[in-house]
Amino acid sequence: FLPVSGLGDVYKRQVLHWFMGSLKEVEWAIELGCWFSINPKMCESKQGQYIINRIPQNRILPETDAPFVMLKNRPYYPWDETVPKYIAEINNTSVDSVLTLFNDNLRRLEDNSKG
Secondary structure, rough: OOOOOOHHHHHHHHEEEEOOOOHHHHHHHHHHOOEEOOOHHHHHHHEEEEOOOOOOHEEEEEEOOOOEEEEEEEEOOOOHHHHHHHHHHHOOOOOHHHHHHHHHHHHHHHHHHHH
């Protein structure tokens, strides 16, 4: 991930797919306004959990890289609840609340993309 100066708000429309950078890179991407997609493999690894715990909830989207990622020897699909369950658990909230959060985040990202 290498931000380029002079691009204004373009980063507010960028989703970092399965981002596994350093804490400094996470903070840099957050400061630029980037979004992050989270997948089950991130929820299961220490590095992934470390990153997820530092991303603002209003910048998280579920990963939709299906069916190319395997989860427990089966294809991972966007409707799998591994990611929402993990996010709900670390935030002491319900899966339904997390799904609402994801929908709200997607709408905000779409709004950012229009302008």
